[in-house]
Amino acid sequence: MSQDAYDPHAIEPAWAERWVADGLFTAEDPATSAKPKFYMLDMFPYPSGDLHMGHLEAYTGGDIVARYKWMRGFNVLHPMGWDAFGLNAENAAIKRGINPRTWTYANIEQQAESFKRVGFSFDWTRRFHTCDPEYYRWTQWLFLKFREAGLVYRKSSPTNWCPKDKTVLANEQVIGGLCERCDTPVTKRDLVQWFFRESEYAQRLLDDMERLTGWSERLLTIQRNWIGRSQGADVTFTIAETGDELTIYTTRPDTLWGATFMVLAPEHPFAERLTAPIRRDEFRSFVDRVRSKTEIERTAAGHAREGIFTGSHAINPVNGEHIPIWLADYVLMEYGTGAIMAVPAHDQRDFEFARQEGLPVRVVIQPDDARLDADTMEAAYEGEGLMANSGDFDGTATPGGIAAVVKWLEAEGLGTGRVRYRLRDWNVSRQRAWGCPIPIVHCPRCGEVSVPEDQLPVELPELTDWLPTGTGQSPLAKIEGWVNVPCPSCGGDAKRETDTLDTFIDSSWYFFRYAGPSQDAAFDTESVARWMPVDQYVGGITHATGHLIYSRFFTKVCHDLGLVPFAEPYPNLVNQGDVVMDGSKMSKTRGNLVRPSAIIDDYGADTARVTMMFAGPFEADVDWADVNPQGVYRWISRVWRLGVAHAESIAAGPQPAGDSPLRRATHRAIEGVTGDVERFRFNTAIAKMMTLSNEIADRKDAAEADVCEAVVALVKLLSPFAPFVTEELWHRWGNATPLLRAPWPDADPALLTVETVTMVVQVLGKVRDTIEVPAGIGEDEMRERALASDNVRRHVDGKEIVKTIIRPPKLVNFVVK
Ligand code: ANZ
Ligand code: ZN
Numbered sequence: 001m002s003q004d005a006y007d008p009h010a011i012e013p014a015w016a017e018r019w020v021a022d023g024l025f026t027a028e029d030p031a032t033s034a035k036p037k038f039y040m041l042d043m044f045p046y047p048s049g050d051l052h053m054g055h056l057e058a059y060t061g062g063d064i065v066a067r068y069k070w071m072r073g074f075n076v077l078h079p080m081g082w083d084a085f086g087l088n089a090e091n092a093a094i095k096r097g098i099n100p101r102t103w104t105y106a107n108i109e110q111q112a113e114s115f116k117r118v119g120f121s122f123d124w125t126r127r128f129h130t131c132d133p134e135y136y137r138w139t140q141w142l143f144l145k146f147r148e149a150g151l152v153y154r155k156s157s158p159t160n161w162c163p164k165d166k167t168v169l170a171n172e173q174v175i176g177g178l179c180e181r182c183d184t185p186v187t188k189r190d191l192v193q194w195f196f197r198e199s200e201y202a203q204r205l206l207d208d209m210e211r212l213t214g215w216s217e218r219l220l221t222i223q224r225n226w227i228g229r230s231q232g233a234d235v236t237f238t239i240a241e242t243g244d245e246l247t248i249y250t251t252r253p254d255t256l257w258g259a260t261f262m263v264l265a266p267e268h269p270f271a272e273r274l275t276a277p278i279r280r281d282e283f284r285s286f287v288d289r290v291r292s293k294t295e296i297e298r299t300a301a302g303h304a305r306e307g308i309f310t311g312s313h314a315i316n317p318v319n320g321e322h323i324p325i326w327l328a329d330y331v332l333m334e335y336g337t338g339a340i341m342a343v344p345a346h347d348q349r350d351f352e353f354a355r356q357e358g359l360p361v362r363v364v365i366q367p368d369d370a371r372l373d374a375d376t377m378e379a380a381y382e383g384e385g386l387m388a389n390s391g392d393f394d395g396t397a398t399p400g401g402i403a404a405v406v407k408w409l410e411a412e413g414l415g416t417g418r419v420r421y422r423l424r425d426w427n428v429s430r431q432r433a434w435g436c437p438i439p440i441v442h443c444p445r446c447g448e449v450s451v452p453e454d455q456l457p458v459e460l461p462e463l464t465d466w467l468p469t470g471t472g473q474s475p476l477a478k479i480e481g482w483v484n485v486p487c488p489s490c491g492g493d494a495k496r497e498t499d500t501l502d503t504f505i506d507s508s509w510y511f512f513r514y515a516g517p518s519q520d521a522a523f524d525t526e527s528v529a530r531w532m533p534v535d536q537y538v539g540g541i542t543h544a545t546g547h548l549i550y551s552r553f554f555t556k557v558c559h560d561l562g563l564v565p566f567a568e569p570y571p572n573l574v575n576q577g578d579v580v581m582d583g584s585k586m587s588k589t590r591g592n593l594v595r596p597s598a599i600i601d602d603y604g605a606d607t608a609r610v611t612m613m614f615a616g617p618f619e620a621d622v623d624w625a626d627v628n629p630q631g632v633y634r635w636i637s638r639v640w641r642l643g644v645a646h647a648e649s650i651a652a653g654p655q656p657a658g659d660s661p662l663r664r665a666t667h668r669a670i671e672g673v674t675g676d677v678e679r680f681r682f683n684t685a686i687a688k689m690m691t692l693s694n695e696i697a698d699r700k701d702a703a704e705a706d707v708c709e710a711v712v713a714l715v716k717l718l719s720p721f722a723p724f725v726t727e728e729l730w731h732r733w734g735n736a737t738p739l740l741r742a743p744w745p746d747a748d749p750a751l752l753t754v755e756t757v758t759m760v761v762q763v764l765g766k767v768r769d770t771i772e773v774p775a776g777i778g779e780d781e782m783r784e785r786a787l788a789s790d791n792v793r794r795h796v797d798g799k800e801i802v803k804t805i806i807r808p809p810k811l812v813n814f815v816v817k
Contacts, residue, residue, distance in 0.1 A: 008604020043539030137457035138522035161189035167468030193429035214572025228422025249336030258364035435500025606722035643729035
């Protein structure tokens with residue numbers, strides 16, 4: 001092979017190594033750097049195996065931005081690390097007998113090598129893994145800070161439980177209601193678990209969305225619905241048989257007069273007592289059945305409902321009526337008060353349940369355009385109208401009626417206006433061994449005692465037995481030497497907490513530690529204040545209701561604790577699409593998995609990167625079945641040959657001047673690609689570069705200086721996408737400093753102006769007007785502009801145009817009759 005043929009394998013490994021060795025991607029200290037800062041953050045990976053196509057897609061996008069910003073003169077922070085605790089490692093340990101630590105770090109090394117091979121511009125000096133004790137020490141520290149601030153509590157809560165394996169299951173291990181390992185139906189088991197008071201931040205999470213100006217409307221809507229603000233009233237009923245007060249939450253207090261029965265969640269604290277006198281066994285098996293259903297099965301409309309009558313009644317405070325109290329699956333304990341008044345005429349789920357059980361229906365809202373009849377209606381009427389059968393409120397219009405009723409309830413002491421949120425407190429306990437230990441000691445005398453800061457981290461013990469305990473505790477509970485410790489407070493015998501923290505806590509603060517690495521703090525607050533908020537975040541929309549809410553909540557708490565001076569971590573966020581194959585998700589079991597390493601082996605990393613970015617809009621899904629790495633490889637080879645062919649004249653430093661079609665094409669490309677990169681339109685940016693390379697090939701007569709200018713611009717524009725081939729050319733042209741430190745090209749406005757020509761408009765061969773038009777004008781636009789001329793109109797109006805002769809761009813002639 002000649003020395004000048006394009007051979008990515010001869011170019012790429014050496015540059016990959018040299019960039020890292022030279023510290024090319026190391027961020028400068030923002031306190032002393034003269035450059036403005038730019039924090040480019042990618043969601044960090046989970047080390048479950050080698051790189052997959054999704055990584056290539058997401059990280060290439062982020063890498064283009066980071067490299068572009070360096071060339072634009074920014075001091076760029078583009079860090080990388082690993083979200084390294086979690087279930088996969090533990091599963092590997094159980095299945096294959098490998099220590100999770102060994103498995104995890106081996107995968108991390110493999111991914112790190114692949115990242116370098118692809119040429120990602122990560123600042124490796126800031127790398128960490130959330131399973132490093134130096135990291136989780138500070139995860140524990142933050143847990144304790146949250147606890148001091150009153151944001152942590154413990155309560156009993158249902159967890160997934162496999163009765164056969166006798167183990168707690170994470171949500172990911174429940175597939176279609178069955179245990180992932182043995183297909184046994186999963187039940188719920190109550191365990192005492194740790195919670196963060198995330199719901200206290202619900203309103204702020206909503207309000208601050210207006211600062212998230214760089215988030216898509218789609219993502220904001222998902223979060224808004226997840227937080228689920230609703231406005232209504234708590235109303236207190238009395239249980240006729242016991243005298244207990246039963247508070248319900250309703251968003252429609254204007255329908256109080258239409259309540260014909262009550263429904264409690266089967267988990268409601270009153271449920272067992274109210275049913276006890278009549279049917280204990282029936283109650284028990286009912287509760288078990290309901291609790292094995294998912295929330296969606298329980299609440300979706302159109303499902304068969306399951307319920308039982310308790311035998312007790314409630315007294316409606318607005319009219320003194322006694323109405324039956326039922327238990328049913330569709331009322332959830334976790335929302336509102338876990339109890340509702342059922343208004344079947346105006347709530348669809350209540351309606352379905354009433355018809356199923358033969359319970360009465362009473363219309364209390366009449367729509368403007370129809371008269372509802374309780375006996376014949378086939379669905380609930382949930383809209384607005386006039387109140388009816390509602391005593392003094394008859395004739396009041398909704399929605400004003402809601403406010404009027406709330407005001408009256410408050411005056412009468414029967415209820416209070418309430419705002420509620422769907423967002424629940426965050427259960428952070430996991431009964432798993434490969435996680436961050438919760439730094440708490442349980443003492444029979446002192447209760448729950450925080451491990452003192454100077455004793456952190458509470459390190460994970462060496463484990464050999466990863467099998468679940470069968471008691472609902474993590475395997476850590478089996479290590480007696482680790483569990484039994486003196487109480488930090490009284491020194492007596494005590495036991496460590498054996499639950500570990502949800503790994504989403506690890507990923508809720510990692511971006512602080514990248515920005516302010518520190519030996520003796522979670523993060524250096526001054527550095528964090530300099531670098532953050534993140535300027536651009538890139539990651540999957542699958543995290544909309546998980547990581548992207550948890551980390552916002554964490555940042556707000558850190559703000560309130562005085563640790564950071566901002567309340568939103570990343571106001572600009574782009575969600576890349578997924579990579580699929582023939583329309584379905586790539587997976588090992590489907591046998592449609594393509595590995596980035598295979599493409600890189602065949603064509604090199606530059607081709608892999610450009611192919612991925614050229615496959616479609618960054619935010620849309622990419623179907624790998626449709627892409628063409630060969631085509632991209634051929635194009636990159638052409639760019640290479642151009643760079644090699646003109647190397648000598650480029651090295652001589654030619655000075656292009658004046659106007660020429662090629663110079664115009666070059667500056668149009670600079671302008672277009674720059675705008676596209678700014679807006680994540682990587683596929684159209686590549687198309688524009690391809691156009692420029694065609695122009696260079698087509699303009700055989702262009703001046704050599706103009707060709708050199710075009711080739712240099714092309715190579716610079718391409719460099720964030722294909723960093724290796726461009727760097728190699730750049731050096732062959734005699735440049736000693738890396739291309740990443742070269743300035744991004746600027747378009748010359750003088751060369752962006754559009755050339756114009758004079759278009760003559762004739763009617764029957766006589767000149768009626770002359771108009772200045774762009775040189776590239778098309779026939780349709782010529783006809784339109786000609787007919788817009790007053791003088792032309794005067795000669796064609798009222799006549800029939802039988803023929804139009806058009807000679808672009810200079811002549812239009814109308815033949816009229
Ligand atoms: C009576 C009523 C009449 C209702 C009517 C609606 C329409 P959002 O908007 O989502 O907040 N509800 C309250 N707590 C519940 C629970 N724990 N499980 C299931 N459903 C519950 O929904 C509030 C409405 O959902 C409440 O208003 C209540 O039904 C029901 F014409 O009360 B409504
Ligand atoms: Zn104690």
